[in-house]
Amino acid sequence: MKIAQILSVALLVGGWAVSPAVAQSDAVMLVPGVYTTPEISAKCSAYARSKTQSNEDSRRQTLALACAQKLWAQEIKKRKKG
Secondary structure, eight states, rough: HHHHHHHHHHHHTTOOOOOTTSSSSTOEEEEEEEEEEEHHHHHHHHHHHHSSSSOOHHHHHHHHHHHHHHHHHHHHHHHHOO
16 A cells, blocks of 8 residues: 555656756655655655654655655755756
8 A cells, every 4th residue: 555655646746757867966766756865855754754643654655755856846946046
């Protein structure tokens, strides 16, 4: 079940995926199309933990992936401007 949810999130965000050429060396790919940095991962993990209960692992993973996708897109915009 967890894998299905992660894959569905990956497919949903795949349309907005950043190409690997844009991904900088400090980024890693969580699932296809979702990149992160250590700072983004820390923020998203804390956010997901605050929004879920202890027994909601799949929801926490889904929230963390969605958060990482959003923050990565913001990071790319900053890098393109600067």
